[in-house]
Amino acid sequence: MSAAQEPALASHSTSSPAAKVKGAGNGARHHSPKLQSSSRFARINGISSSTSSSSKPKESPSIASKAFFPLFPGVASALDESPWTSGYNTPTLGAAVHNVAERAEEALQKLADHRKGGVLERIARTTLSAAEQIERLVQYEIFSRANAIGGLDNMWLLIDGISSFNPICTATYTFKEPARLDDIRESMARQIGHFPKYTQKLADVGRFFHGTVFINDDDFDMSWHIRSETLPGAAGKRELESFASDFIARDWDYTRPLWSVAVLENFVDQDTGAKGACVIRGHHTLADGQGFIMSQLFVTSLGSKLESMMADGAQLLSDAKQGKALPSRMNKKLASLDRFHGTIALQLVMMALYWTSWLVSLITDLAGCITLAVSTSFFFLATFWRQRYVTASYPGPRKPEKEFSVSPSFPLGEVKLISKAFSGVQPGTLLDKVQGGKRYSRPLLGTHLTVNDIICTVIADVINDELDRRPDEPGLLNRLRRLSHRILPSPIGIMIPISIREPGDWSMRNLSTGGIAYLPTTNGLPTDVRVLHRRLHTTHSRLNILKNSLLPKIFFYMIQLTGQIPVAFPIPFGLLPKVGWNVLRWPTVWVTERVLTSFTAVVTNVPCPSKQRIELAGQEVVRWTALPPQAGKGTLGIGICSYGGDFTISISADRVPESEGVAARLTESFQRRWKQYVDTSRALIEKTGSATDGKSNKRSRPSSRSSAVKSPTKRRTSSASSSAASTSSAASQASTLASTREEEKTSKTE
Secondary structure (H helix, E strand, O other), rough: OOHHHHHHHHHHHOOOOHHOOOOOOOOOHHHHHOOOOOOHHHHHHHOOOOOOOOOOOOOOOHHHHHHHOOOOOOHHHHHHOOOHOOOOOOOOOHHHHHHHHHHHHHHHHHHHHHOOHHHHHHHHHHHHHHHHHHHHHHHHHHHHHHHHHHHHHHHHHHEEEOOOOOOEEEEEEEEOOOOOHHHHHHHHHHHHOOOOOEEEEOOOOOOOOOOEEEEEOOOOHHHHHEEEOOOOOOOOOHHHHHHHHHHHHOOOOOOOOOOEHHHEEEEEEOOOOOOHHHHHEEOOOOOOHHHHHHHHHHHEHHHHHHHHHHHHHHHHHHHHHHHHOOHHHHOHHHHHHHHHOOOHHHHHHHHHHHHHHHHHHHHHHHHHHHHHHHHHHHHHHHHHHOOOOOOOOOOOOOOOEEEEEEEOOOHHHHHHHHHHHOOOOOOHHHHHHHOOOOOOOOOHHHHHOOOHHHHHHHHHHHHHHHHHOOOOOOOHHHHHHHHHHHHHOOHHHHEEEOOOOOOOOOOOOOOEEEEEEEEEEOOOOOOOOHHHHHHHHHHHHHHHHHHOOOOHHHHHHHHOOOOHHHOOOOOOOOOOOOOOOOOOHHHHHHHHHHOOOOEEEEEEOOOOOOOOOOEOOOOEEEEEEOOOOOOOOOOOEEEEEEOOOEEEEEEEEEHHHHHHHHHHHHHHHHHHHHHHHHHHHEEEHHHHOOOOHHHHHOOOOOOOOOOOOOOHHHHHHHHHHHHHHOOOOHHHHHHOOOOOHHHHHHOOEE
């Protein structure tokens, strides 16, 4: 790291919001127990009051660690490394163990000094040597237990290599003017100051009964992680997508922090006027999607407001639970009650409304567990063995090469247009005539369509169209599959990540769960109003099955428990050890591969600043895209990113010669299909005389909840965090907290 970068790290490390999180890098170092310089444990690890550990030469691995390593990888770390050098917090129990060992050492040392050459001296020194190893193991045991990553983070490491799965999150930025390499490095230095996890690497990967931990990388070099690259040829959009395809497919060096940045100063986009680009990738073990976006937003022009916005969302939720929140902040319709704010009577009423709504929501979501379990089980059993993929099938292992493509930008106003045209009951029906035959964004009768309902429907349309265009593959099994498609339902299965992050949570832990939504399909790409209405509302119903259930959250916490005992995931000794004689590994890997390939795509909605443009490294960002990882062989990764009043989708796919160019074909098909939806919506609104804007056209649909206060449950509190990262004021965050239940849960998707 350069001298210019070191002050930036130092100046931000103390004020970092991430440092407030327990066990988060440099911020936790101040809480480590103080060691006396006479301690044997301190001497072992080069810790003293006069010299630093960095001045000590590194010792070679001990004989004991070399003996343990082949069967129990990671035990070498316990024998040869000090937990105190990691910068993490070792609990008070560690200090107690140290103090007991210190006193025992002093007694044995006195005995050895006074009994020179005798039997007691040899016994004392042998005991001291054995105690040295025991103390080191005990101290590391305490450290690793306290700082082990969660089971979901560890899951990415356990399934690494199965179906060539690569858990990578990718973001691309294009700028109004080229961002220089030095400016990007300066921004990343500030980011590292706030989020020290970017300077840490993995340790103890693959241990049976101990979780993996992040430790400080003493050899961290920012220049290795941030490099300047040059695009070939015209250096335009096509060249950028080609570079990103190769960038995504690069292997990870697990001896270093798991992230990298490529700065492309010669990029030029004639369509958007962008000059210069930046591509960032990170391993999912380092953070989840919201963690990456949150840390990146912190060093943009929005960063100065971000911390107060996050804190405001957390405070609003806390006040709502106690009935102290301003009524108008919970729901604008309650503004007339603001004058009574602070009175005991209003506080009791507001608190009762909040917890009543919370209880009703909890009961509904518990009942939704049954619906989701039955629905997912049925579609999984009906489709996993005949799942269709947009990439051509081929024998053998998965090809490592990738494709990447980004769609043009679409105005968010068009999303509202489609929502207005197709929300509510079907046009032309008797119920439609009851409300005057006009279309409303918030209809009196029927369902309001959200942004995810609309975009996911179009995505399912273009995927199904691409599948229908593929030539029939030879073979008896493929013939039976084609026959089954005529008899059994063949929905488009998409994996949707769901964030459960609490408002104000700055940690980069993986706090995302998810589930599979099975979206309906049709023949061709119809534009009939009734067909489109049915498609959109069926998608809404399928997504609601996933949203209105606690099952994904229950599975999340069950998987998290395996972080302390990795060998228990997904069944005891199912994936560990990774050796041929493990009779349980082969069937476990087979089942895991079936799960990873049981859907067509991973689709995530990334919480970016949707209404304004931001600056990164001193330059205005013209376009921002974010991409989730693909799952198993043949699946897609699709990211929806709303930024600066527009939204784009980005797609990654396996590069297979027989289906090469599929990612670009899908983004082009999305553009055409989206135009069909917009044109049909505009024609419907004009036909029904619903084109007049204004509040008079927005009728609020009565809530199925008994309360007028739209209070989020703990599972939905992540909407506040997501909103804080994607809006420009705390007021808009409060508005998100008070939005309808469907929109609250929709905003949770990463």
